[in-house]
Amino acid sequence: MRLELHIWRQAGPKARGRFVTYPLDGVSEHMSFLEMLDHLNQQLIARGEEPVAFEHDCREGICGSCGVVINGQAHGPLPGTTCCQLHMRHFADGDVLFIEPWRARAFPVLKDLVVDRSAFDRIIQAGGYISTRTGSAPEANAIPVAKSAAELAMDAAACIGCGACVAACPNGAAMLFVAAKITHLGVLPQGQPERLRRARAMVAQMERELFGGCSNARECEAVCPKNISIATIARLNRDFLKASLSA
Amino acid sequence: MKLDAHIPSGPLDTCWTRHKDSLPLLSPANKAKRTLIVVGTGLAGASAAASLAELGYTVHAFCYQDSARRAHSIAAQGGINAAKNYANDGDSVWRLFYETIKGGDFRAREANVYRLAEVSGAIIDQCVAQGVPFAREYGGGLANRSFGGALVSRTFYARGQTGQQLLLGAYSALARQVAAGKVLMHPRTEMLDLVVVDGHARGIVTRDLVTGRIELWAGDAVLLCTGGYSNVFYLSTNAKGCNATAIWRAHRRGAGFANPCFTQIHPTCIPQAGEYQSKLTLMSESLRNDGRVWVPRRAGDTRPASAIPEEERDYYLERMYPSYGNLTPRDVASRAAKRMCDEGRGVGPGGRGVFLDLTGAVRTQGRAVIEERYGNLFEMYQRITGEDPYEVPMRIYPAPHYTMGGLWVDYNLMSTIPGLFVLGEANFSDHGANRLGASALMQGLADGYFIAPYTVTGYLASTRLAPVSTDHQAFRAAQAEVEERTRRLVSLSGPRSVDELHRELGSVMWNLCGMSRTAAGLRQAMERIAELRQRFWQEVRVPGGAEDLNQELEKAGRVVDYLELADLMCRDALAREESCGGHFREEYQTPDGEARRDDEHFAHVAVWEWSGDEQPPRRHTEPLSFANVQLTTRSYA
């Protein structure tokens, strides 16, 4: 099939970007979205142009590297799907696609479709862990965990840190990302001792970065490739409130 | 090249304890003064960096992704082994040890493998304490399953995302140390060379992948935890960025490379669909627990699966290997699939595929049960192929997946360069000629959490190292070389892309140094690789410059190293005149087509020494002695 691509090109963090139009032929419906971009890049290289920079690694929806906005939707039209897992059979011959990077103040563009998401790492560093030293752990089955709690934790822990939630949020908030970690650790018995401190520290770091506030737009949940529920945000708010009261 | 494995003498089951007790220690004050360089933040690197930082060292950690959380370990699906015997089905440290040694076709060291089994339980304890949400039973205890050819249930898992959850656990421990100021994390930074000063590994040269800046880092020891090299085949189950550059550059600086030809071709991957394909996707082999593998009895049968009646199906694994059936080890299952397709009984486009059928399990156990077990895998399959595995059998074909070969290390995980440690998939140590399922995660975390922290300390406490700065001549020289190589690469302006050449290399390796190998084929591969190496510098184009984010430049550097490594893999495969594990030489097989090992001549590790660009590498051997297990013919029949 044939597509008309409008891709955001930006030479560097300080450069001005713009959409550039690329007609693209010979797209197979079995290609993944990223393979379609590969296909374009091979043609650009052959013409002596610079290929489009985009982030990717595992190409199976788990590393969280990839992520672009396709016609206004983070990761494109298919729910619960990263763009490396999105196949071209979901598009039609003649489609016009606008492809741009995550847009958020906290995620500055580095080049073309690549953004800087290091703010996420700093939020985890602020408290997204259970403090345990190597070698000091008790026997694993000494800490029974209800199956339901383990399942709930796993639902939240499935977050791949791609940043789609931030890109989709009208305020550029990181609530779903933070809430997923708070929920994962907060529903497990191991996570209790640091629960309130964790909520306080992660939220404080989130506020130090350039993320916006949550106004319940629910866009984050709609684009999350791992279907993380905004119920996690209620949990975050509860923990944060408790933490503020006990501070 | 001196190859002393430093295996403690005495009984196997107390080796590690005695060794730990004999390793010298460093005072906390002394540790605080030492700087360690950890390259890679996958399971091996993140666990090592975090644990060493907890001990008080200052750690510089590097990865090429934008975050430490994205290392390729994240993609592991199936699970992690541990000899906990929670299932009460007769598991033990001994059994895990024995099965790993046997699964590796008796080409690994007894002492290393025993230690791996011994620390396996502590890994699970550690991960649970970090909050890894392993699957649970209703009573709150941990759930187990049997995996990848094991007769006991010793595999721990977190849905189909075990690697992700273990890595996030290690990443969180790392993050905690970053916050404490003990780990200085350098993401988007690629190691391009190792610096050796007075015979000791003392630093690395890196390129900042955003600014292009070449930087120098000095330390008291270097730990390479940079993963495997399956991408030498271009198409593999590995992430696109996985590379051999770090270990290959270290090899060129004097680190011996062990068993480079031992690569694992995984039996259950989604077959290639087209020329544009950029990677192959693994379907976890846990599917083989409930799935049955089959092909049509008759060659050239192109009917859809549903139209092929039961009696015209050949459940060939169950037929050939009745006691293990669909759970035969990976190397055996892969070769059997190839054989079926070679006989013309393959299914799907091009006839390169076999059925992995769970539709029967859906019927007998119910959709809900199967969905709970494999829901995310089914979804993944459907996304890629557009077919629904609840209704029609999946099609699978083998694909390059894991590399058992890697840098040679002794019992302390130290390479032939003092001060250079190698952990995880990047080393060669524990899996012999074939790795069993769910044991790479175990090995990566064993190395990082429980072995390196002791042995690195032992090294530092027993070695006098002069202070060294990046002004040292060895650093400057390595930097100049890296800069020169980078300049050469960005100046390439031929007609073809890096990927095109890489694909060519991949097809040479897949066809001639893949699932089955012959002397003539390997010689031919070496000729073609030599030709590709020349053509690379004439034909490739690298657009863009060296001073900013340039993904083509990154790829080009990696392919240059793969082209050299590919040659070594073929040499190693040629020199190993036997079949064992994943290394199958057609000349050495039994009348019924099984691997024929030659313990008399090849019960050793082959270790290659770099001899410069002009000279062929030299082959050394480390004999393997088996005092505790009896060498048997691996039989799964």
Ligand SMILES: Cc1cc2nc3c(=O)[nH]c(=O)nc-3n(C[C@H](O)[C@H](O)[C@H](O)COP(=O)(O)OP(=O)(O)OC[C@H]3O[C@@H](n4cnc5c(N)ncnc54)[C@H](O)[C@@H]3O)c2cc1C
């Ligand atoms: C799809 C898939 C599924 C798997 N499933 C299982 C399973 O169920 N059970 C199991 O036991 N094993 C499994 N494996 C194998 C296992 O995942 C890997 O062997 C293991 O995770 C490797 O861990 P590692 O820490 O050694 O390396 P990796 O996780 O590959 O990490 C390598 C690190 O090195 C860094 N790096 C690499 N090169 C450089 C460089 N030049 N400069 C700077 N940094 C660099 C990377 O950024 C990364 O941080 C699977 C593998 C695949 C591909």
Ligand code: FES
């Ligand atoms: S490339 Fe890893 S999630 Fe898309």
